[in-house]
Amino acid sequence: MSDHDAVKHPVSSNSLVDVLETILDKGVVIAGDISISLADVELITIRIRLLIASVDKAKEIGMDWWETDPYYSSKGIELQRENNQLQEQIQQLEERLTETEERNKKS
Template identity: 50%
Template sequence: MTERTITHVPSMPSGPANLADILERVLDKGIVIAGDIKIDLLDIELLTIRLRLFVSSVETAKKAGIDWWETDPALSTRAHRAAVDEENTRLRKRIAELESGEDTGRAGREDAGGKRAEEVRSR
């Protein structure tokens, strides 16, 4: 009969985990915290709040398909610059239309009363 040695590698350290270890593990794997708050009065639902919290590192969030901070102008300077550039392009195009007298479709529109915009402006 042959003798075998089986070693067991624990998935978690055997000693107490410190805060840094726990934080590193949470950021590496990610953690989801979910909860609902519901306020009823006499069987009438007055308020429902659904809370979802996803805590992770940026890399882990990107792996999960979450990257909203990259496109939010309030959080990303690149997204803010893109929004400002888009607005500037739109405004320059509108100024060029007004200066050339083209006024594409805006002058000929009718208001709610059926009057054309030129008639309203002439008053």
């Protein structure tokens, strides 16, 4: 096979690694909506939002849900437990307030 018969590929200045590094450093958002309709009646709509970024970039823009989600973090489990306790305390206080108001009405 001579040099003239060889398959030539375009030379790219960016390698795949460079492209991935840029995507993770800057972040990429992909958004789209899918709607299924029948006879002009919308049956279902699916909204897709996808963010591709490094962990550092995600934290920088405030997307750190995995740090407090009880399914992904031990800190999240503790926060969920604390939240449940606070909800119980609020319910108890509301019940006491209702009882006190009822007693005051009878007096």
